[in-house]
Amino acid sequence: xxxxxxxxxxxxxxxxxxxxxxxxxxxxxxxxxxxxxxxxxxxxxxxxxxxxxxxxxxxxxxxxxxxxxxxxxxxxxxxxxxxxxxxxxxxxxxxxxxxxxxxxxxxxxxxxxxxxxxxxxxxxxxxxxxxxxxxxxxxxxxxxxxxxxxxxxxxxxxxxxxxxxxxxxxxxxxxxxxxxxxxxxxxxxxxxxxxxxxxxxxxxxxxxxxxxxxxxxxxxxxxxxxxxxxxxxxxxxxxxxxxxxxxxxxxxxxxxxxxxxxxxxxxxxxxxxxxxxxxxxxxxxxxxxxxxxxxxxxxxxxxxxxxxxxxxxxxxxxxxxxxxxxxxxxxxxxxxxxxxxxxxxxxxxxxxxxxxxxxxxxxxxxxxxxxxxxxxxxxxxxxxxxxxxxxxxxxxxxxxxxxxxxxxxxxxxxxxxxxxxxxxxxxxxxxxxxxxxxxxxxxxxxxxxxxxxxxxxxxxxxxxxxxxxxxxxxxxxxxxxxxxxxxxxxxxxxxxxxxxxxxxxxxxxxxxxxxxxxxxxxxxxxxxxxxxxxxxxxxxxxxxxxxxxxxxxxxxxxxxxxxxxxxxxxxxxxxxxxxxxxxxxxxxxxxxxxxxxxx
Amino acid sequence: xxxxxxxxxxxxxxxxxxxxxxxxxxxxxxxxxxxxxxxxxxxxxxxxxxxxxxxxxxxxxxxxxxxxxxxxxxxxxxxxxxxxxxxxxxxxxxxxxxxxxxxxxxxxxxxxxxxxxxxxxxxxxxxxxxxxxxxxxxxxxxxxxxxxxxxxxxxxxxxxxxxxxxxxxxxxxxxxxxxxxxxxxxxxxxxxxxxxxx
Numbered sequence: 001x002x003x004x005x006x007x008x009x010x011x012x013x014x015x016x017x018x019x020x021x022x023x024x025x026x027x028x029x030x031x032x033x034x035x036x037x038x039x040x041x042x043x044x045x046x047x048x049x050x051x052x053x054x055x056x057x058x059x060x061x062x063x064x065x066x067x068x069x070x071x072x073x074x075x076x077x078x079x080x081x082x083x084x085x086x087x088x089x090x091x092x093x094x095x096x097x098x099x100x101x102x103x104x105x106x107x108x109x110x111x112x113x114x115x116x117x118x119x120x121x122x123x124x125x126x127x128x129x130x131x132x133x134x135x136x137x138x139x140x141x142x143x144x145x146x147x148x149x150x151x152x153x154x155x156x157x158x159x160x161x162x163x164x165x166x167x168x169x170x171x172x173x174x175x176x177x178x179x180x181x182x183x184x185x186x187x188x189x190x191x192x193x194x195x196x197x198x199x200x201x202x203x204x205x206x207x208x209x210x211x212x213x214x215x216x217x218x219x220x221x222x223x224x225x226x227x228x229x230x231x232x233x234x235x236x237x238x239x240x241x242x243x244x245x246x247x248x249x250x251x252x253x254x255x256x257x258x259x260x261x262x263x264x265x266x267x268x269x270x271x272x273x274x275x276x277x278x279x280x281x282x283x284x285x286x287x288x289x290x291x292x293x294x295x296x297x298x299x300x301x302x303x304x305x306x307x308x309x310x311x312x313x314x315x316x317x318x319x320x321x322x323x324x325x326x327x328x329x330x331x332x333x334x335x336x337x338x339x340x341x342x343x344x345x346x347x348x349x350x351x352x353x354x355x356x357x358x359x360x361x362x363x364x365x366x367x368x369x370x371x372x373x374x375x376x377x378x379x380x381x382x383x384x385x386x387x388x389x390x391x392x393x394x395x396x397x398x399x400x401x402x403x404x405x406x407x408x409x410x411x412x413x414x415x416x417x418x419x420x421x422x423x424x425x426x427x428x429x430x431x432x433x434x435x436x437x438x439x440x441x442x443x444x445x446x447x448x449x450x451x452x453x454x455x456x457x458x459x460x461x462x463x464x465x466x467x468x469x470x471x472x473x474x475x476x477x478x479x480x481x482x483x484x485x486x487x488x489x490x491x492x493x494x495x496x497x498x499x500x501x502x503x504x505x506x507x508x509x510x511x512x513x514x515x516x517x518x519x520x521x522x523x524x525x526x527x528x529x530x531x532x533x534x535x536x537x538x539x540x541x542x543x544x545x546x547x548x549x550x551x552x553x554x555x556x557x558x559x560x561x562x563x564x565x566x567x568x569x570x571x572x573x574x575x576x577x578x579x580x581x582x583x584x585x586x587x588x589x590x591x592x593x594x595x596x597x598x599x
Numbered sequence: 600x601x602x603x604x605x606x607x608x609x610x611x612x613x614x615x616x617x618x619x620x621x622x623x624x625x626x627x628x629x630x631x632x633x634x635x636x637x638x639x640x641x642x643x644x645x646x647x648x649x650x651x652x653x654x655x656x657x658x659x660x661x662x663x664x665x666x667x668x669x670x671x672x673x674x675x676x677x678x679x680x681x682x683x684x685x686x687x688x689x690x691x692x693x694x695x696x697x698x699x700x701x702x703x704x705x706x707x708x709x710x711x712x713x714x715x716x717x718x719x720x721x722x723x724x725x726x727x728x729x730x731x732x733x734x735x736x737x738x739x740x741x742x743x744x745x746x747x748x749x750x751x752x753x754x755x756x757x758x759x760x761x762x763x764x765x766x767x768x769x770x771x772x773x774x775x776x777x778x779x780x781x782x783x784x785x786x787x788x789x790x791x792x793x794x795x796x797x
Contacts, residue, residue, distance in 0.1 A: 003710035004657050005739045007719075012659060014646065020663045021645050023638045029667075030634055030674045037675070505636065507629045512621060514628040539632070577625055 104232050105489075107173035108519045108554035112593050114168060116159035116196070123152040133162055134217040135193070135479075143210040144197060151207075156199050163192040164219050166530050167594035170521050170552055174230065176530055178237045178495045185495035186529045190225040190243070191218040191480060192491040206485055214482040218492065221247055221478035230489040243492045246479040269453055275446040279439055287435045294428035301420045304413035307406035308370050310391045310399035317341045318390060319353060321360060339387035342371060348385060352376070496529045501544040506533075507577045508553060510560055517553040517560070523597065524549055525564065545571060550597055551578055559583045561596050613647070613765050615686045624682055630674075637674055640687060645670070648691050654759060655699055657711035665702060669695045689768045696751075696769075712742060712750070714758045721757050726789035734795055741791045749784045756781055 107113060119129045119137075126141035137160065144152040163172050169189060176187040193216055197204040206212060227240040318340045341348050357376040365371035365386050374385045391399045480492045508517055520533040522541055525548040533539040543549055549571075551562035560580035562570070570578050583596050615623065623640075630637040648669050653662035672694050673680075680690060703710050719738050723730035742753060755766045763781070767774040 002743045003712050004708075005743055006657065006711060006713045007735075007739070008715050009713050012649075012653065017646050017649055020649075020666075021642070022667075023641050026641065026667065026670055026674065027635060027637075029671050033671070033675060505629065505633065507625050509625065514625050516628070516632070576629075 104175065104235050105173050106519075107171065108521075109171060109559065110557055112171045112559070112590055114161050114163065114172060114590065116161045116194070119158040119160065120155045121158055123154065123156050129158060129160070131160060131162070131217070133164075135162060136213075136215040137195070138213040138215070140210055140212075143207055143212060144199075144204040145207050146199070146202065146204055152199055152204055154199065156197055156204055159196040159198070161194050162216070163189065163194075165189075165594070165599055166523050166525075166528055167590060167597055167599050168192075169530050170523075170597075171590060171593065174489060175235075175532065176493075177532065178228070178493070180495065183497075185497055186531055187228075187237070187491065187493040188496055188527055188529045190220045190222065190492040190494070191216045192489065192493075193482075194489045195484070196487050203487075206487065208485075211483040211485050214484055214490070215246075216480045216482060216492065218245070218478045218480045221245060222494075224494045225480070225492040226494070227480075227482060228491045228493050230491065232488070237491065237493070240482075240490075244481045246481065247477075269449070272446065272449050272453065275442050275449065279442050279446060283435050283439045283442070287432055290428060290431045290435070294424050294431075297424050298421050301417050301424075302413065304410045304417055306410050307403055310396055310403055311340070311388050312396060313338070313390050313392065314340060316343070317348070317350075317353065319387075321362075338390040338392065339372070339374065340390050342386040342388055345385045347383060352383060352385075496527050498531075499524060499542050499544045499547070501542055502571070503540060503542050504571075504576050505540050506551075508551075508560075508562075509577055509579050510582060512579075515555065517555050519554045521552040522549055523552060523599075525599070543571065551580060552597065553580055559593065559596075563596070564598055613686060613688055613761070620684070620686065623687055627677070627680060627682070627687060631677055631680075634674055634677075637670075637677070640673075641670055644688055644691050647688060648695050651692060651695050651759075652699065654713055654754065655711065656709055658709065661702075661709060665695070665698055668698055672698070685768045689771075692769045693771070712739075712754070712758075714742075718758050722753070722785075722788060723792060725757070725785050726792050728789060728792045734792070737795050738792065741788060745784070745787075748780075749787065752777075752781050752784045753788075 117131065121127050121129065121139050123144050124141060126139045126143060129137040129139070131137070137158065139158075142151055144156050146152055163169055163174070169176055169192070172192075172194075174192070174194075176189070178185045178187055193214060195212075195214070197206070223243070223245050225243040225245075227243050228237040229240055231238045318338050320338055355376075355378055357378050359375075359377040361375040361377075363373045363375070365373045371386050371388050374387045376383045376385070482490050482492075484490060506520075507514060508520075509515070517539075520539055522531040522533060522543070523529075524531070524543075527547070531541060533541055548564045549567045550564055551567060553560040553562075560582050562578045562580045566579055566581075570576075583592070626636065626639045630640060645666065649662060649666040652665050652669070653659065656662045656665070669691060673691055676694075680687075716735070719735065720730045722738065722742075723734070742750065745753060751770075752766070755761045755769065756763075761769070763774050763777045766781075767777040770777065772780075
């Protein structure tokens with residue numbers, strides 16, 4: 001049959017088209033058909049894998065039942081004993097390990113884990129374990145029994161690990177959801193620990209009338225927390241009691257350390273080092289140099305030279321130089337001058353006056369201008385005499401007059417020299433006093449500055465201590481005491497309600513490609529709470545726009561993070577597409593993980 | 600040859616930039632997780648799919664019903680959807696095409712051809728033959744006598760004015776293959792239209 005051919009058929013308006021649009025109806029139909037399809041879908045049975053698995057599972061169940069029926073009859077009484085002995089609300093670790101734990105506690109990564117620390121404790125002696133975090137586990141003697149209720153003989157292996165922050169909580173895989181009267185809360189932890197006991201690979205149990213005391217070193221001293229035990233069978237946290245908190249006093253630095261620190265700080269202060277330099281180096285150098293300058297000035301003052309008094313003949317042996325003026329013209333100056341032999345000439349003998357000497361030389365004597373050295377030579381003989389020129393008659397009178405005048409000049413010059421020297425020395429003294437005053441002032445300023453810095457230091461230290469105290473993440477602020485009557489996971493927690501605010505259905509993109517995560521955690525940094533998003537809820541969650549959040553995603557053992565900024569950007573754009581970044585180089589340790597999470 | 604006669608630019612309703620493709624993919628993945636988020640795709644493509652369906656039908660109500668069926672099938676089989684670098688619409692068109700074929704198999708008289716006079720003039724221009732009003736009944740007959748595959752090519756190319764790239768994506772063939780197929784249809788029509796003048 002040929003199709004009908006319409007020419008220029010009027011188009012249907014957009015309004016009419018939109019009138020027929022009914023998405024709700026479509027979803028209803030989809031749901032109905034999906035249910036029907038699921039009911040009638042037997043395709044899974046066609047799979048060989050499913051068939052073989054079913055057969056194997058069936059055989060395994062039959063074999064297991066048969067085995068217990070045949071070989072485990074005799075142990076029935078003992079098992080009962082165990083139940084009676086334990087008689088605790090919660091189940092023993094064996095049950096947790098064997099059945100539910102693997103499902104309920106699901107560590108998201110095999111790379112980043114918190115390992116157990118293993119301790120050995122003698123059951124008959126008991127003892128105290130001190131964990132590296134300062135936590136203490138006090139074990140009374142004879143606390144442990146085996147699965148048959150018999151006292152353990154010998155060493156018991158205690159495996160212990162702690163979780164303190166959201167990073168620890170995430171990698172632990174321990175669910176932090178708390179269902180209280182059908183209201184769901186998420187826990188903020190003040191510290192959580194997981195403790196196990198065994199001997200030779202077999203689990204041990206805590207005796208009914210014994211309790212282990214665990215003093216958990218907590219990173220917070222807040223008192224809002226309660227104690228809970230994780231019941232892995234009921235898959236919920238069980239409230240134990242209000243938490244007991246023992247506060248720790250922070251050690252304050254002793255005086256010596258403080259003074260050392262002050263010294264260190266003062267060395268680092270530019271003003272102080274400047275003052276110190278002035279006091280210890282610059283001003284003393286100025287004092288030294290001014291002394292040198294003034295000493296030189298004094299030295300360079302014109303010195304008065306005392307004139308020599310003209311000598312009169314004393315009665316000692318005298319002589320005149322009688323030399324040929326042509327042959328010895330240099331001696332012409334000493335013509336008519338009478339010389340007296342000095343008393344110091346021990347070599348002088350009278351016979352020396354009788355000798356006609358071949359050669360005579362006159363040079364300056366030891367007392368310049370006062371005496372002369374007379375060298376007399378006769379053949380190989382040579383004699384040296386110190387001689388004093390003598391004046392007599394008119395020459396002497398003239399010389400004496402001259403001497404008087406020169407002596408007066410000398411006296412006035414000497415006086416002036418003395419006055420100048422005194423003046424310079426006074427100047428030097430004044431300058432030195434000024435410098436010393438400067439040093440004193442600077443020392444006072446230095447002391448004042450030191451005091452100021454000390455005060456600053458004290459304040460800084462107090463602030464530092466306060467900051468350290470508040471920001472303390474790896475040190476203990478308080479001890480939380482747990483009395484535990486069975487092994488398992490214990491927590492000091494504060495339940496938080498699901499955040500109110502915006503609801504979001506997130507889509508996750510890694511390298512701009514949409515992907516489905518295996519496990520998603522939303523971290524609320526303000527309340528230190530971790531929320532696990534559920535696939536059943538289409539990963540829908542609420543968030544408070546005023547708080548800070550990060551998203552942690554595990555997929556195929558790879559770790560992806562949407563940090564605070566990225567979350568904030570997406571949320572503030574009212575978008576639901578969260579770009580997550582894979583942690584580079586396959587982060588495989590807790591420290592790097594926490595660093596990436598900005599905690 | 601074809602482009603000169605029928606000047607068709609990119610169909611913005613169909614064509615997507617790589618960013619748009621990506622954004623669409625995000626929505627698809629979200630809809631896979633939560634069917635209620637399929638609404639974005641439903642609202643985006645409802646009109647396009649309805650027009651495609653109604654183009655091949657005479658009855659408006661049937662077209663609306665069938666459009667609803669197309670989206671229901673899409674939702675039911677969304678988990679099997681694989682991104683191939685083309686808009687999601689091409690997948691919906693293929694579902695629509697299958698639904699139409701199924702309908703025509705059961706109710707043969709439901710098939711209709713809808714065209715404007717201008718579209719028929721385009722066909723004549725493409726065959727390089729002049730168009731006269733008196734040829735109209737004969738041309739209509741020629742078109743109705745085309746087999747399903749050729750008719751589909753004519754509808755996509757001349758009545759819906761889709762570029763070859765889009766036709767290729769809708770039919771899941773290469774662009775050159777689409778051109779070859781179109782060329783053959785036009786040749787057939789040219790021969791038949793020539794015969795009308797004799």
